[in-house]
Amino acid sequence: MHPLDPQLSSLLLDHSTAQLGVLDRAHCYVYANRALLDFLGRSADQVLGRSIAEVLGQAAYAAYLPLAERAFQGESLRSEGWVDLPGRGRRYLVETLLPYSPDGGPVQLVASFGLDHSALKQHEQELSEQLAQLHTVEALKSAIVDHALAALISTDALGQIVEFNPAAEAMFGHSRAQVLGRPVSEVMIPPRFRAAHQAGMQRMQTGQPARVLGKRLEMHAVRADGSEFPMEMVLWRTDAEGSSFYTASIADLSERHNAAAQIERQREALRQSEKLSAMGSLLAGVAHELNNPLAIVMGRASLLEEKCADLPALQADAQRIREAAERCGRIVRTFLNMARSRPALRGPVDLNDMVRAATDMLKYGYRSHGISLELALADGLPEANVDGDQIGQVVMNLLVNAQQALASAQGARRVLVQTGLEPRRSHREPRVWLRVADNGPGVPALERDRVFEPFFTTKAEGIGTGMGLAVSRSLARDHGGDLALEPTPAEGGASFRLSLPISGQAEAPTDSAPAPLPEPPAAPQRRVLVVDDEAELVKLIRYFLESAGYEVATAESGAVALEMLDMVRFDAIVSDLRMPDMDGAGLWRAVSTQHPRLARAMLFVTGDTLSPDARAFLRSTRCDALDKPFTRDNLLARVAALMEKT
Incomplete structure (x- = not known):
């Protein structure tokens, strides 16, 4: 093997992309290749013979010194990290130290071989931060989707479910695992609407x-159990990677929808109430x-019945006239009591009398509808x-x-x-x-527990408001x-059953008997003034009072009375409330000023207690x-009570 030409070695080192520097034991540079000089931005004269502290700064020298001590002991080392360099800023260097002996x-x-990985590390850091942000966004989106109150369902272009959040699971009764990959039409669209849904999907797939x-x-949507319910939906498209x-x-x-239906029922009840109020005002005038x-x-x-005591036939006719008139009176009073709005006023009441009054009102309706009304009233009921x-009102x-339950029933109705x-x-x-x-259709088993709920009714649309039984039970x-x-x-x-304690209270009753009808006064000298513009009625009242002593x-008017x-x-005044010239209220005010003693002994005979001004007057004056x-x-009982006040 031939040794490498020194000139070739120098050429290779100078053109290496690695930053090569050679340091002596004094930590001074004895060699620096072109890559190192370019990295430092200095010439060879500014580097060779100078220490690391002079070239790279004290911070870099402090980081290099522990490694250099190990390298001069013969250990090959590799290090990397961020270093602050004068004129170069913060750089990330990967460096290998090789000892030469x-x-x-x-x-x-x-020998120090170095690579500047600053750009790579910055890019890695940016990618890491972006990845962290992406994870945060994904976690946030997942939390929003998973905890959204609205049901969120996502499908691919073919309509197959790819996302089904917990709210959708609760709303439709399917688990997410059960529906992923299934066509959305099978999961939530009622069968009768699926064809239209499929047609819409095909239009979107063809680009329309x-x-x-x-x-x-x-x-409408369908749940897992097959039940349908109304829903509101907003649909949007997301394009991702084609x-x-x-x-x-x-x-x-x-x-x-249920709340809207209840509000509509309440509105209808309010309209009925307004109609009744208007009818009540009209009824006040008619009744008067x-x-x-x-x-x-x-x-x-x-x-006439009394005068015909010796003529039984005429007496019977007079009795029939009286009973018919009394029935008319009960009907009028029942109408007034139903329409009257006032605080509760309790007193001894015969339940049988209330039944008779109600049946008097409804006899014609029952008879015209072919309904047999049978009464089995117990004798001697306590009040x-x-x-x-x-x-x-409950009885009615x-x-x-x-x-109403028998309106559509077939056969004999009773x-x-x-x-x-x-x-x-x-x-x-x-x-x-x-x-x-009654022997009508009865109450279905599933609705028996709901008949007393407000606004619940089994009647046909437009008949009743569903409040009658609820109010009746509350009153009971x-x-x-x-x-x-x-x-x-x-x-x-x-069959409905009403039960009432004799005391009208939930607590134990107190022993009390209704006050007996006051006896007419023994002294005939008590004097009563009767004020009314109806001459025949005045004669009748006068006869009743004079017969009692x-x-x-x-x-005939308040002005004449004054x-x-x-x-x-006079010891007492019996006056009509509605009169021309001066009415009963005006008479009371004048009497209160001029004869205050008599103001406490005035009885107003009227058929107009339903009107608001009449009720307000009687309530404010506390007149009977x-x-x-x-x-x-x-009449005699009320006048006797007045006499006790004077």
Whole structure:
């Protein structure tokens, strides 16, 4: 083997891309090739004979010194890292140190072969940072997708599912593993819509404009159990590396649709309430005009019945007239009680009387629909301390529901109304009860637990609002009782049972009996002023009071009454509330100023207690009121109560 020509060796070293330098034991450069000089940006005179500290700076010298000591001891070393160089900035150097010892003696020189990898390392660092950012973005996107409230479903261009987030799993009832790779139409599209879906996919695959991309669409989807539900979807396309993917963001609209339906039912209930309010205002005027002649008919029929005691045939006719008039009066009062809005007012009420009043109202409707209404009312029921208007509303609602349930029934149609008294076995006090049973289609088993829910109804569209039974049960429980749907009778149909404690309270009752009807005053000297513009009604009231021993004077208006009060002393005033000239309210204000003692002894006889101004007046003055039409006993009881105040 021929030794290498020294000139060739020098040529090779000078043109090597590696930075070659040779250092003596004083750490001074004795040789530097062209690559090293170019890297340092210096000439050979500025490097040769100078130490590393002078050429590379103190920081580089401090890093080199421990390695040099090992290299001069004969150890070959390799190192790499960032070094701060004067004029070159921060550089990443890979360096190999090779000791040289001529003739096997001590190491005299160390050759340093270096490569500048700064650009490579900077690029690696940039790639590492980009990769870290990419991982962060992917983790963030994954967290968003996995925790999104909306269902996110992605497919490839063929419509096969490639992504199915947890919200989609919960919404559709499929796991992600079950649906990956399956056509999306099989997973979420109802069968009747799949053909249209496939046609749309084919249009997009052939490059035709997509009709649904970027639009908010409402449609139906199907769950794993086969049930359908309304959904809202937004679809968009993503192109990646020559492939197209479609992602749908889906929201379940079931709750929104249910809420909208409930709001519509509430609106309908509000419209019905507004109609009832308008009807109530109209009814107030009608009742006022009707109650005056009705009171006269009742009173005169009662008097005629008494006068015909020796003529049984005429007396029977008079009795029929009186009973018919009383029935008309009950119907008017029931209408007023249903429409009247006022605080609860409890008192002794006969459940049988409420049943009779309700059936009087509904007899014609039952009869015209061919429904037999049977009453089986127990005799001697004790009165319950309840709000008669509220419990009357419950009774009326049960009877109306039974009539509506039989509207489409075939064959004989029958409603049975029963009342009775529960003994003190399961309760701390006796309870009166009412049962309304029909032989209609009944309540389906799956709906029995929901019939008392607000806005739930089994009736046809447009019939009822679903509030009747819910309100009725609430009213029953407010009185310490309950309203329940009984087990389906053997002959079918539905049976509802209302039970009420005698006290009208959930607690144990207190022993109290209804106050007896006050006896007419023994002294005939008590004087009453009757004020009304209806002459016949004035005569009737005067006759009732005079027959009970009162001295009576009459006035056709409030102004005339004031003139009489200035001349004669009276113990009580019975006045109409609606009159021309000066009405009852104006009379009360004048009496309060001029005769304050009598202001506490005024009874207003009126058929207009439904109107808001009349209710407000009676509530603010705390004056007693007697609704028209009335009986003689009603009138005498109220007047006797007035006399106790004077």
